[in-house]
Amino acid sequence: MARITQLKTRIVCNRELAESYRYLEFESSCIAKAALPGQFVNIRVSGTSDPLLRRPLSIHGIKGRRVKVLYEVVGKATGILASKKPGDSLDILGPLGNGFNLDRAAPFSAKESNIVVAGGMGVAPLVFLAETLKKSKTQIAQAETIVLIGAKTKKFILCRKEFEALGFSVRIATDDGSLGFKGKVTDLLNSFCGKTRPGMIFSCGPRPMLQAVALAAAEKNIPAQLSLEEYMACGIGACLGCVVSTRQGYKTVCKDGPVFFGEDLIW
Amino acid sequence: MVRSGKPDLGVRINKLNLKNPVMAASGTFGYAEEFKDLMDLKKLGAVVTKTITLKPRPGNPPPRICETPSGMLNSVGLENPGIDAFISTKLAFLKKLGIPLIVSIAAEESPVEFEILIGKLEAVKEIAAIELNISCPNLRKDKLVSQDAGDTAAVVGAVRKLTSKILITKLSPNVTCITDIAMAAEDAGSDALALINTLSGMRIDVRKRIPMLGSRSGGLSGPAVRPVAVKMVWDVYNKIKIPIIGMGGIMDVESALEFFIAGASAVSLGTVNFVNPGACLEVISGLERYMINNRIPDLSRLTGSLKLCQD
CATH class of the missing domain: 2.40.30.10 (Translation factors)
Incomplete structure (x- = not known):
């Protein structure tokens, strides 16, 4: 590291x-x-x-x-x-911390896509991810990437242009319907997962949203990389203050995470 | 002091010599390796490990920390891999540092565990001292060993018989009279006292009406507890002869000096390591500057040098 x-x-x-x-x-x-x-x-x-x-x-x-x-x-x-x-x-x-894993070889075929799911401020690390995917030569980066952004209302939808400038298609969901689909971004995700079978999901946002993303991903057996947030002190794995429950016991969000595979997390 | 000479920052705890009196406190410094990118660890006076128990401990449910005015609460609950994994995975790095290594240990169910723990640590020559953590507020016990003078004496006395290493007893501030506990630990053979551990505390999310911590309450640390700690060091200093390692919200040399003047022979820095990883080294150099400016040739002249007006 x-x-x-x-x-x-x-x-x-x-x-x-x-x-x-x-x-x-x-x-x-x-x-x-x-x-x-x-x-x-x-x-x-x-x-x-x-x-x-x-x-x-x-x-x-x-x-x-x-x-x-x-x-x-x-x-x-x-x-x-x-x-x-x-x-x-x-x-x-x-x-x-440990960021998104772009090396994990998903059983990709040309038809599969990456889905990026952002909720509110959770869009922040996903723009950096998208920029890196665009430049990356890994297998995962060769698949098409679709970005789903959700927020309360239109004014909190951030970074749409940044994703579009990278050539990624963007779908919007707002709670009040002021822009795009009226409803949760996870509803959008579910409709996508119904139509196609994405190869990998990357997500960041509020905890209930991430939990819904993990559930949707698990139902379709799609690997999902989720960036978590937790109260934190040191940020370097020393105080063990920021742990989450995983199948391997408590793990620190600051050092083992913040990105975890959905299949490892216990909600 | 020779005019051009540097002051002597060395301190002695029984047969253990520290080149300077500044340590990183247990539970705030992991196993030191976490800080290797951020500071020259070899410059520390000593390092105290996170508390080790006999069996691995998963620790308490999250959230484990929350911020408070000038402080923080934690309910980590002594998460650690257990003594065997500590020895096989964490010790090698600590040994290589070449600075005095103090291993903090705690018993979960019965003080008998100390016997097995000491048995496993006694043979490791790089371990300079054992810190008995009999004061962690996060073990969900009705009463801590360090909340009773008799219990403290019994545990310290039993461990004393088992080890030839320097024995440091860490005390809880959550007591009616800390000097009673301090004297009991001294009489039972402790070589030094570390004080204070965290103060029991709680924060409430008023919107949800739930505790902010997963295990409801936790231990308060940081600058908020400093005046309590300084007073306890001063009180204990006046009652005992063994060295005191003072701690509680030290952020910089100014706050470290309060502890020395109150009676500490050494200090431990805790919560500040999360905020400013360079704090320990800043305190060491600041202390040297203070001693030069105030013509204090060696640290023993600073310890307990509080001036009181005669009334």
């Missing part, structure tokens, strides 16, 4: 995307070089003791020496992060 670094760096960009959803960009050539899709950074937003802990944020993409992150303002720490300006310093630990 790539070396983990702690560094102080400067914010390049920190702007609003939609209400509480924000985009952050900072410089770090070592993280930019080493990062793999599905990995995250653990950010200390202030030098004071409240908030005390770092906040784990998925890596959304790499642009040269710059690292892109999306985040939602949910509390004090993310509120402080949102108030930071370009040029302000940031204390970063990364890249961390």
Whole structure:
């Protein structure tokens, strides 16, 4: 696994995307070089003791020496992060965790596809995944990729253009029907799984959504790679604070994950 | 101190010499390997492993941590692979570091387990000391060993007979009178005391009206507990003769100094390792600077140097 670094760096960009959803960009050539899709950074937003802990944020993409992150303002720490300006310093630990596995040789045939399922802010690591799939020469990357994005309403549908620019087809689901299919993104997934048999599902989003994705995947016997979120302290597998139940016992989201195969998880 | 000389940061715990008094605390540093990319581990005064039990322990159900004002609660519950797997998979890396290795151990059901644990550790010459964790709040017990002076004396005394290694007893702050427990551990043959373990605590999700932690309550650590810890170190320092390893919310050299001045001979850094992995090394260099600036030639002159106004 790539070396983990702690560094102080400067914010390049920190702007609003939609209400509480924000985009952050900072410089770090070592993280930019080493990062793999599905990995995250653990950010200390202030030098004071409240908030005390770092906040784990998925890596959304790499642009040269710059690292892109999306985040939602949910509390004090993310509120402080949102108030930071370009040029302000940031204390970063990364890249961390086990990301998406692009080497797993699924029993692929030319007809099979990858389905990417994003819920709300869960879209963040999946853009980085899509960019990597596009460049990758692995077998998995040769299959067509379809992206399903779900959110509460139209304004929270993020990154549609990024996926389309990569040549991937995108379907949208919103709870209120303000854009695309009216309903859950997992309903969209179920309809896709009914029509075709995808070779691999990649997903990130709220826990109930991931559970529904895992269930849909298990019913059709499709492997699913799910990126989980959990309260976290160290981010490097030392405190064992962020565990999830798996068939192999408790595993850390920060080091064993954040990406797990659905078949391994116990909900 | 020679004018140009560096102050002596060395500290002695019975026959164990530490080159400096700063350790990484049990449960916050894994088995050290987790931190190898982030710091020069060889510079630490000592490293204390995550607590090891006889059998593997899966630990408590998640969520296991939540943040609190200037602190955090954890209910990890001593997840560890058990003594045999610790020896076969974790020890090799720790041995190679060449710094004093302190192995933290706990008994789950009966203090008899300490006998078997010590039996397996005694032969490993690289293990400098044993830390008896008789104060973990996450074992779902009605009462901890370290909440009773008699129980503490019995366990420490029994283990004392089994090991020639340095014995450190880690105490709980969740007691009426910590000095009673400290004196019991000293009388029973402990070489040093580590204090404090976490304070019992709880947080509630008011929207769902459920506990924030999977096992309802946990142990509070971080800067929030520091004043409690400093007071306990001061109280205990005035009652015992063996060295105290002080801990509880140390974030930087300033907060470490409070512990030394209150009476600690060494300090352990815990929660801060999650936030700033470089903290231990920053405290070591900061301590040296403080001693130079204040013309303190060796650490023993700092320990317990609290000045009190005469009334």
